[in-house]
Amino acid sequence: MLRLLKQMKAKQWIMALLCVALILGQIYFDLRLPDYMSDLTVQIKTPGSTVSDVLHTGLEMLACTLISAVMAILCGYLNAQVAAGFSYHIRESVFQKVADFGQKEMLEFSVPSLINRTTNDITQIQMFVAMGMQTMIKAPVMAVWAVIKIVNKSWTLSVITAGFVVALLALMLIVVLVILPRVKRVQKLTDNINLISRENLTGINVVHAYNAEEYQEDKFEKANDVLMRTQLFNQRAMALLMPAVGLAMNALSLTIYWVGAAIVNRVSATDLAGRISTFGDIVVFGTYATYIIMSLMMLVMILVLLPMAQVSAVRINEVLDAPISLHEGKMTEAPEQGTVEFRDVSFRYPSSSGDVLEHVSFRANKGETVAFIGATGSGKTTLVSLAARFYDATEGQVLIDGQDVRSYSFDALYDRIGYVTQRAIVFAGDVRSNVLFGESSAPQDDESVQRALSLAQATEFVDKLPGKLDAPIAQAGANVSGGQKQRLSIARALARKPEILIFDDSFSALDYRTDASLRAGLARELSDTTCLIVAQRIGTIRHADRIVVLDEGRVAGIGTHDELMKNCSVYREIAMSQLSAAELEKEGV
Numbered sequence: 001m002l003r004l005l006k007q008m009k010a011k012q013w014i015m016a017l018l019c020v021a022l023i024l025g026q027i028y029f030d031l032r033l034p035d036y037m038s039d040l041t042v043q044i045k046t047p048g049s050t051v052s053d054v055l056h057t058g059l060e061m062l063a064c065t066l067i068s069a070v071m072a073i074l075c076g077y078l079n080a081q082v083a084a085g086f087s088y089h090i091r092e093s094v095f096q097k098v099a100d101f102g103q104k105e106m107l108e109f110s111v112p113s114l115i116n117r118t119t120n121d122i123t124q125i126q127m128f129v130a131m132g133m134q135t136m137i138k139a140p141v142m143a144v145w146a147v148i149k150i151v152n153k154s155w156t157l158s159v160i161t162a163g164f165v166v167a168l169l170a171l172m173l174i175v176v177l178v179i180l181p182r183v184k185r186v187q188k189l190t191d192n193i194n195l196i197s198r199e200n201l202t203g204i205n206v207v208h209a210y211n212a213e214e215y216q217e218d219k220f221e222k223a224n225d226v227l228m229r230t231q232l233f234n235q236r237a238m239a240l241l242m243p244a245v246g247l248a249m250n251a252l253s254l255t256i257y258w259v260g261a262a263i264v265n266r267v268s269a270t271d272l273a274g275r276i277s278t279f280g281d282i283v284v285f286g287t288y289a290t291y292i293i294m295s296l297m298m299l300v301m302i303l304v305l306l307p308m309a310q311v312s313a314v315r316i317n318e319v320l321d322a323p324i325s326l327h328e329g330k331m332t333e334a335p336e337q338g339t340v341e342f343r344d345v346s347f348r349y350p351s352s353s354g355d356v357l358e359h360v361s362f363r364a365n366k367g368e369t370v371a372f373i374g375a376t377g378s379g380k381t382t383l384v385s386l387a388a389r390f391y392d393a394t395e396g397q398v399l400i401d402g403q404d405v406r407s408y409s410f411d412a413l414y415d416r417i418g419y420v421t422q423r424a425i426v427f428a429g430d431v432r433s434n435v436l437f438g439e440s441s442a443p444q445d446d447e448s449v450q451r452a453l454s455l456a457q458a459t460e461f462v463d464k465l466p467g468k469l470d471a472p473i474a475q476a477g478a479n480v481s482g483g484q485k486q487r488l489s490i491a492r493a494l495a496r497k498p499e500i501l502i503f504d505d506s507f508s509a510l511d512y513r514t515d516a517s518l519r520a521g522l523a524r525e526l527s528d529t530t531c532l533i534v535a536q537r538i539g540t541i542r543h544a545d546r547i548v549v550l551d552e553g554r555v556a557g558i559g560t561h562d563e564l565m566k567n568c569s570v571y572r573e574i575a576m577s578q579l580s581a582a583e584l585e586k587e588g589v
């Protein structure tokens with residue numbers, strides 16, 4: 001938790017220090033009240049005291065109370081500002097850190113957990129600072145101050161008070177030790193609830209279509225039940241504390257007055273002044289002793305909030321301290337243009353037991369189209385992810401423009417590459433903001449957007465949308481079709497005017513005619529652009545300059561369509577399963 005304080009800015013530190021000063025002022029004025037009460041008791045009991053004496057003391061008491069109340073209001077206001085600003089900066093830091101995460105870190109943390117950490121965990125910290133900061137300072141200072149005030153007044157009463165305090169502290173310690181591990185579990189269980197809810201919501205149509213509502217409800221209920229039981233246990237344990245503290249406070253007052261009565265009785269009946277003074281001391285002692293117990297009561301509140309905030313702080317620090325697996329290089333210039341080369345590349349996912357790619361080597365020269373084909377799971381997506389440096393190769397070297405991908409600054413690398421993912425991804429906004437997404441050195445005007453849309457075969461559908469380039473695109477592209485989404489994401493890659501275009505099976509969502517027009521457009525207008533194309537359809541890649549056939553992560557053959565039809569059995573099998581009898585006859589198979 002303390003480490004998170006680094007996120008506080010100077011303005012918040014100043015406000016927090018002002019808060020501390022106001023809290024100390026509050027305590028000072030609050031703790032003057034018992035002295036005034038003692039004076040009042042003595043004045044009322046002493047023969048000859050006037051009403052104006054009592055009124056004067058009463059007014060001073062009232063002034064102390066009012067000053068303390070004003071200080072409390074000011075402190076509450078500042079405290080709320082500190083809490084909101086502090087959580088704002090933590091949220092910002094977490095968001096920025098997560099933006100630097102690669103696929104490896106995303107898999108390690110999981111999306112629901114990261115969302116939970118950015119929202120729920122930061123709210124816990126904000127609540128703790130808003131509600132707990134005042135109490136955390138006030139409770140110990142008030143307790144120590146009150147102890148100093150009473151310690152010399154009566155040893156008997158001091159020992160009784162100490163007994164109550166020790167018993168209460170022991171009870172609090174036991175409760176905290178019992179609930180702490182469960183508090184830690186609550187956040188993990190909330191992650192799990194998020195995961196199930198997210199899965200259910202994104203797959204809601206499949207859930208309906210497969211009558212899987214009951215199955216999903218069961219899954220949710222189990223997770224929900226565990227969370228509820230854990231929270232109930234914690235809250236029941238905490239619920240014990242408040243009445244215990246209340247009981248202790250009342251019992252202590254009674255004991256002090258009971259024992260106090262005996263102490264007053266011990267003073268000679270003829271010594272009226274002595275009796276009054278001892279009685280005054282007992283009243284003051286009783287009030288201060290209840291202040292000590294009240295401080296413990298405040299501590300209970302902290303004990304509720306602190307463990308939760310502490311667990312949240314650890315989870316946030318885990319994100320902020322997570323080592324980034326992909327380190328950015330510094331290079332911006334390169335010896336070649338538009339080339340991609342894999343030199344004996346092997347790759348293994350952090351969670352997989354064996355290599356997913358083994359000793360892959362190939363080269364794509366400027367303006368060439370190199371295609372990748374292979375069975376499902378043969379490693380095509382993994383291969384192009386390495387070219388775009390979503391992961392780093394476990395062995396071997398991936399070179400872009402003749403230079404290792406690891407040596408580039410991210411800006412320089414992604415300025416060279418236009419990447420279209422297998423599953424089309426669009427962002428909430430409009431058509432224009434989706435095509436001109438991100439920073440790029442390419443022109444950012446409507447003409448470029450129109451050209452990219454036209455090449456991506458998207459003009460026809462965009463022209464029909466109300467507002468055309470200004471037409472709204474819903475979150476996750478919910479208001480456009482799968483094929484339209486794919487065309488928008490292809491247009492996004494083309495608008496960057498990159499040297500290298502990577503299409504990860506991006507044409508499968510397009511009909512054959514659109515697929516053919518798109519490829520013809522690319523060949524005609526982007527003849528200088530190098531293309532890496534992952535495809536399932538032979539038709540999409542048969543005219544590629546080179547085709548790399550992957551089989552269980554290994555290269556089964558490299559060559560043109562004709563060469564592979566002759567020499568590569570894996571390729572021939574794929575072709576035979578897709579091409580018509582007439583086409584195969586033409587191929588001589």
Ligand SMILES: Nc1ncnc2c1ncn2[C@@H]1O[C@H](COP(=O)(O)OP(=O)(O)OP(=O)(O)O)[C@@H](O)[C@H]1O
Pocket residue numbers: 107349350351352356374375376377378379380381382383422505
């Ligand atoms: N994040 C991951 N962690 C562990 N293993 C993974 C991960 N992603 C993919 N794999 C495994 O790597 C192998 C290659 O996957 P990849 O997605 O590259 O295949 P692909 O040829 O693109 O398949 P498809 O044609 O179905 O898209 C598969 O066995 C897959 O199970």
